[in-house]
Amino acid sequence: MPRNFRYTVRLNAAERQGLIDLVTTGKRAASTMTRARILLRADVGPEGEAWDDDQIAEAFDTGLSTIHRVRQAFVEEGLEGALYRKKPTGRQYRKLDGDQEARLIAVACSKAPEGRARWTLRLLADKLVELQVVESISPECVRTTLKKTT
Numbered sequence: 001m002p003r004n005f006r007y008t009v010r011l012n013a014a015e016r017q018g019l020i021d022l023v024t025t026g027k028r029a030a031s032t033m034t035r036a037r038i039l040l041r042a043d044v045g046p047e048g049e050a051w052d053d054d055q056i057a058e059a060f061d062t063g064l065s066t067i068h069r070v071r072q073a074f075v076e077e078g079l080e081g082a083l084y085r086k087k088p089t090g091r092q093y094r095k096l097d098g099d100q101e102a103r104l105i106a107v108a109c110s111k112a113p114e115g116r117a118r119w120t121l122r123l124l125a126d127k128l129v130e131l132q133v134v135e136s137i138s139p140e141c142v143r144t145t146l147k148k149t150t
Helices: 013-024 030-042 053-060 064-077 079-083 098-109 121-130 139-147
Strands: none
Touching: 013 030, 013 079, 030 053, 030 064, 030 079, 053 064, 064 079, 098 121, 098 139, 121 139
C-alpha cells in the first residue's frame, strides 16, 4: 500500500501531553490506546518522532489502512475524532407495526397462490403491497419479520 503523506500529523504541546497521559495512565479501550500511540509516533512536530506508516504498523502490529484512517481522522476531524469511535448515526425503525406483521403472518399461513407450491418472500412482499398493507416492502424485511416469529 503506498504511503499517503497528504495526512500529516502535527501535534501541539497540549495535544502531545494529553496523548502521553492517556497512554500512560488509567484504563482505556484498546482501540483508543492504539490510536493514541499511532498519533504520537506519526507526529512530525518538533517533539515528534515522525515514524512512517511501515514502522508504526510493525511496532503496533496494526494494518496500514488503520494508520491511514487515524491520520485522516486527525486531519479532518481533530484529536477527538481520531481517538474515539463514532457513535451510531441513527436508530433503525421497524418497517412493520403489530397489525401489519399480523397481516403478513396471516398471508404467509394461507394457501399459496395458484400454480405455486408455497409462498416465496417476493410473493409475500408483492401481496402485502397488493393488499395495501404497506406502500412498499422488501423481501428481506419480510424474511426478518417471519424469522422472529415462530
